[in-house]
Amino acid sequence: MATIVSYTARPRRLLQALMLAFAVVIGVTAYGLVGLGRFGEVPEPLPGLAIGAVVVAIALQVAVMWRAPYADPVILPVVVLLNLLGIAMIESVHEANEVFGLRTSASADRQMLWTVLGVILCVGVIVTLRDHRRLRRYTWIFAVCGAVLLLMPLTPGIGSARNGSKIWIEIAGFSFQPAELAKIAFALFFAGYLVSRRDTLALAGPKVLGIHLPRWSDFGPILVAWAFAMAVLVLETDLGTSLMFFGLFVAMLYVATDRLSWLVIGAVMFLPPAVFVATQMTHVQTRITCWLDPLSSENFSACEQINQGLFGLANGGIAGTGLGEGRPDVVPHAESDYIFASFAEEMGMVGAFALLMLYLLLVQRAIRAAVGISDGFGTLLAAGLGFTLALQVFVVVGGVTRVIPLTGLTLPFLAAGGSSLVCNWIIVGILVRLSDAARRPAARQVPSGAPAPGPRTTQEVAS
């Protein structure tokens, strides 16, 4: 005998509005505190930022109420808060650079513009994408798009190299990292491909040493896509992104087939390229040395970034120096790759853990949507997108805190950089759509004359 209780999710739109307002208040306060800490006065652009943030929050709220009424109530507030904290932190680094003159970094204005563009695209996704299953029709188009986007930086004329990585394209003065968009395209392609092939991937094929091996005919396209992404990314010498693609592939295969053997196959496939780059490429060797032993006297100057980041973390301590009162400008790339160190210095361990909690909650909501959604494509897509967010946070924070070697990924929503921010907002739009599909009561299929079911129904079942 078992009792089956089914709960129907409530829309919770008022709660989302309240949380959005709360997020805007906290984020704008952070920006104000940065100015107060550095110069002792409320920064001039504060009213503008406040108005912009309120407009953004209202736009998101209206879009969700209109087109995705059952969407998860906490995804958008968490993302808005992260984005505003990032703007405050970028401004703090910029002001520190102005005061001390060690380096230069752009002010937060550019990040605000990118935020507006990202929110417009996010609202666009929520409004135009009525049913996520429509995306499944374009599975192979997404595969081609992802490949083209990955190849774009290698094209002469529009590709450009920065810091030794050829991952940028420049068109009409604007630069963009197409790999970020390729990430979304590949997540869509893999969800669409795996949902139709997961049974043959999981069941057909020989069994060797207790693990199921897939058939070549099923495995081939995955291998080709993986090898293609790896080859292009090694040519562009962008290892952080290749790590992210690889993690996305393995995670989605695991979710699709529910077989641990894929994790083994993934690890085996990862070893040759990892060994190759670790032994053949000098800048990867430097990073591994800096990961293992950055503070010894012979490595100290070569590992300046990681060392200054560690000193920043130490300077922050438990409570932090206070917003606008630290020295994040000492660390190279403090506003993009090292924004976590900047944040941890000024907000301390208390603030940094709050930040990690926000990421954890965001990823948890994505995985919850994946569990709740009724079709396999949606499950794979939500799990894949949630996993990319989680992996980026792990790789960045792990690199800064010396858990793993440092790789050049961006902290989602926080780090300065338009491509990453805009693409992550698109991901959020898709996640809102997926969470709406996951939480919407199934009773919508009941004939319209029937009364709406109560929030809770109980049934008893013999078993």
Added chain:
Amino acid sequence: MSELTLVALRLGFVLALWIFVIAVVLILRNDLFGTTVVTRSSRDRRREQRPASGPIGGAAAEAGTDPGSLRTDPEVTTTAMVVTAGPLRGTSLTLGSTPVLIGRAPECTLVLDDDYASNRHARVLQRDGEWWVEDLGSTNGTLLSGRPIEGAVPFRPGAQVRIGRTEIELRRGPR
């Protein structure tokens, strides 16, 4: 602005950040959806004495209404299809007037993740006010109360339909 105000603001900010995190956690705690299955211990005598697969759901008996009137009055009864065994155990579908397709294909109403089910395995449909279950030429067959069926056969509340590892029953209860 004095130093003290700044310190107070800074503390307030960290506090607000954590209040936000805790508020999100509290929202999630109250934000249950989906289905949970609770297996009751067999020592519960009162439950055991009830017929194991009676046509009336527990909710009807607990509501204290006369079960007889519920059974016949279509205005207050509703039929639900519940999955009692298999990977989808606990799933419940409220049946309307449209047929319900069961199988592994994504377009099915009840999508089974079961290696022994066919893509379009079976159909549950209403005809002349009664529910019928029809096998759609599946590879491994559909069992009604342990016997394989051919074509459409009546599907009465309480009877068990087995498809692969999945068992399905009809339930009647108040809306």
